Amino acid sequence: MTLNRREILLGAAALTAGMSVSAPFFIPRYREVRRPSRSRVAILNAEQYSQNIEAVLMQGLRLFKIDLRRKSVVLKPNLVDYIPGNAINTHPLLVAAASECFRKLGAKQVVVAEGPGHQRDTELVISESGYTPMLREGGIRFVDLNRDELIKVRLRADYSGLKQLWLPRTVVFADFFVSMPKIKTHHWSGVTLSMKNMFGVVPGTRYGWPKNILHWHGIQECILDICATVPIHFVIADGIVTMEGNGPLDGSPRPLGVVVLSTDPVAIDATCARLMGLAPDRVAHLKEAAKFLGNSSLDLIDQAAEDLRFPTVPFKVMPEFEFLRQTASLDS
Amino acid sequence: MKDDIAAQELCELLARRQLPTGGWSALSCSSQASVESSALAYIVLPSDFASARQRATQFLLAMQSANGSWPSFAGDDKDGSWTTSLVLIALQDNIETIVHRFSGFRWLLQSAGKESHWLWKWKFLTTDRHVRFDPNKFGWPWIPQTNSWVVPTAFSILALNMLPGGCGFPNREHRLELGIQMLLDRACPGGGWNAGNGVVYGRRMTPHPDDTAVALLALLGRTKDPIVSASVDQLDRIAPDLNAPWSLAWSILGLTAHGRPVKSLVERLSCWPNLDQVEDTSTIAICCLALDYPRALARFGLVV
Numbered sequence: 044m045t046l047n048r049r050e051i052l053l054g055a056a057a058l059t060a061g062m063s064v065s066a067p068f069f070i071p072r073y074r075e076v077r078r079p080s081r082s083r084v085a086i087l088n089a090e091q092y093s094q095n096i097e098a099v100l101m102q103g104l105r106l107f108k109i110d111l112r113r114k115s116v117v118l119k120p121n122l123v124d125y126i127p128g129n130a131i132n133t134h135p136l137l138v139a140a141a142s143e144c145f146r147k148l149g150a151k152q153v154v155v156a157e158g159p160g161h162q163r164d165t166e167l168v169i170s171e172s173g174y175t176p177m178l179r180e181g182g183i184r185f186v187d188l189n190r191d192e193l194i195k196v197r198l199r200a201d202y203s204g205l206k207q208l209w210l211p212r213t214v215v216f217a218d219f220f221v222s223m224p225k226i227k228t229h230h231w232s233g234v235t236l237s238m239k240n241m242f243g244v245v246p247g248t249r250y251g252w253p254k255n256i257l258h259w260h261g262i263q264e265c266i267l268d269i270c271a272t273v274p275i276h277f278v279i280a281d282g283i284v285t286m287e288g289n290g291p292l293d294g295s296p297r298p299l300g301v302v303v304l305s306t307d308p309v310a311i312d313a314t315c316a317r318l319m320g321l322a323p324d325r326v327a328h329l330k331e332a333a334k335f336l337g338n339s340s341l342d343l344i345d346q347a348a349e350d351l352r353f354p355t356v357p358f359k360v361m362p363e364f365e366f367l368r369q370t371a372s373l374d375s
Numbered sequence: 376m377k378d379d380i381a382a383q384e385l386c387e388l389l390a391r392r393q394l395p396t397g398g399w400s401a402l403s404c405s406s407q408a409s410v411e412s413s414a415l416a417y418i419v420l421p422s423d424f425a426s427a428r429q430r431a432t433q434f435l436l437a438m439q440s441a442n443g444s445w446p447s448f449a450g451d452d453k454d455g456s457w458t459t460s461l462v463l464i465a466l467q468d469n470i471e472t473i474v475h476r477f478s479g480f481r482w483l484l485q486s487a488g489k490e491s492h493w494l495w496k497w498k499f500l501t502t503d504r505h506v507r508f509d510p511n512k513f514g515w516p517w518i519p520q521t522n523s524w525v526v527p528t529a530f531s532i533l534a535l536n537m538l539p540g541g542c543g544f545p546n547r548e549h550r551l552e553l554g555i556q557m558l559l560d561r562a563c564p565g566g567g568w569n570a571g572n573g574v575v576y577g578r579r580m581t582p583h584p585d586d587t588a589v590a591l592l593a594l595l596g597r598t599k600d601p602i603v604s605a606s607v608d609q610l611d612r613i614a615p616d617l618n619a620p621w622s623l624a625w626s627i628l629g630l631t632a633h634g635r636p637v638k639s640l641v642e643r644l645s646c647w648p649n650l651d652q653v654e655d656t657s658t659i660a661i662c663c664l665a666l667d668y669p670r671a672l673a674r675f676g677l678v679v
Contacts, residue, residue: 124581126581161570162583163570163583163621164583164584164585164619164621164622166620166655166658167584167617167618167621167622170619171618187402187654190402190409191401191402191405192400192402192405192406192407193407193448193450193451209451230505248409248411248448249451249456249518251457251517251521252517252524252526255517255521255524256521259489259520289575289578292580293575293578293580361576
């Protein structure tokens with residue numbers, strides 16, 4: 044078969060057009076791979092919020108090699124809003140215990156920082172959620188990330204198309220950033236764990252309440268872009284009393300009796316999803332994050348402390364996320 | 376008397392916290408001027424703080440973007456933000472700013488929630504029904520290219536009410552009525568407002584006192600509307616137990632605008648421990664206004 048010049052030109056044009064259309068699907072949307080070869084996750088038994096929690100946490104932290112000497116630590120709990128009776132926010136006793144442990148491990152400074160996404164009155168959320176005495180008695184400084192000084196930061200991934208965000212100085216210059224989520228289901232992202240918790244670093248004074256721009260640019264996409272840009276050095280997940288159903292605000296409390304730790308946000312979120320009876324590889328942002336931010340596969344996660352237990356009955360989710368629930372115990 | 380002293384002390388504190396640029400930072404530890412905090416401080420400071428007010432005027436005018444809008448803070452992008460309405464309220468009586476204000480009003484009347492576009496309206500009417508709201512009733516967003524929300528809509532209504540009719544803005548009345556309808560549409564069942572999600576996935580959401588109070592200021596002309604009266608009752612019920620000065624101060628303003636007695640709330644606020652050590656400038660400014668509540672409403676252009 045011979046091709047004439049016209050056919051060759053047409054073929055080349057078609058090939059070029061095809062490549063330009065399909066290229067975006069093959070070119071990675073992240074700028075660097077931070078995924079470690081293996082990850083460690085520690086599941087600690089903790090049946091209730093009590094003063095004993097600090098000892099449990101310290102025992103768990105010693106399972107990780109973390110050097111905090113001369114470092115400023117930012118603890119970022121999940122403080123969204125306050126509704127009496129709803130397990131919405133990371134419990135203050137766990138945050139106080141984390142602060143004390145990190146100080147004992149040599150941290151230069153520990154601050155608690157959050158920018159609630161629903162309530163403009165941060166002090167009201169802090170007060171109603173029981174944080175005020177904890178902060179006062181522990182001598183812990185709180186930074187309202189909704190009102191902190193802002194720095195324009197170029198995003199280190201491009202899933203959302205946002206390209207850049209104004210982020211709080213406290214977050215940008217943290218030596219050691221600790222995400223402290225409450226384990227919950229979420230009516231728009233399936234789950235809200237250490238990675239979704241990072242929406243709280245987006246400042247309300249710049250983007251509003253709620254941070255609606257993140258919804259318009261895609262919740263799962265924005266989670267990926269923010270987590271690629273602001274490294275999470277450690278995660279302490281509050282799984283003592285969690286939330287199922289219509290989270291993050293209006294779900295039902297579900298006791299799980301665990302605190303989960305890791306240096307890898309993807310590994311811990313995948314583990315938490317498994318503890319909830321949900322398939323991590325079906326959560327869009329976790330599936331994508333496992334390509335560059337951390338490990339989600341069971342084969343690449345070393346379980347420390349307690350064994351991973353799959354619930355007999357998976358967490359209730361909104362109908363749109365029913366596909367996340369898995370009764371069979373294992374995925375890879 | 377005690378309230379007057381507390382208000383005066385807070386005004387002096389605000390004057391001391393003014394940055395060399397003439398603006399105020401959101402938090403006292405910062406040097407980045409915030410437009411919200413600066414506008415609120417300007418609203419609060421009485422005429423005997425002439426020098427501080429003059430420097431603040433210069434700061435606010437210098438912050439205006441070429442498109443007529445104001446940004447969120449010094450150094451911010453120039454595409455505009457919700458603070459535009461707040462600055463227009465702040466500068467209402469300042470004759471020398473009239474040209475700047477007109478371009479600000481022009482921008483404000485062009486700004487609208489993203490749901491006002493036919494495509495997104497169709498989306499919210501058909502496929503995206505998880506949050507109960509009527510996209511035909513739209514107001515103002517926090518920033519461009521996002522939905523309308525309660526607080527920016529309420530401040531925009533207050534600002535536009537200060538613009539005399541027949542000033543070359545033919546769509547003013549229409550936007551005002553749409554904004555009012557949007558606020559009424561977004562109320563929580565049982566009264567009050569949060570950011571703007573009254574019902575999500577069929578469940579009633581909880582109102583927030585500060586958002587409720589701001590919305591009530593904007594709806595002062597609709598006191599007979601059952602949603603408004605239920606919201607006043609709801610705020611009246613929860614205000615005595617509020618544990619934060621920002622929400623308490625806004626509640627005082629919202630309730631007094633609707634004729635509810637606020638003396639006990641004001642007394643509580645005037646005794647608030649360590650108010651002068653609050654880091655957040657906007658909270659200090661709102662507390663100052665609430666302590667001076669008989670005169671405060673006029674600064675939002677309201678006559679009771």
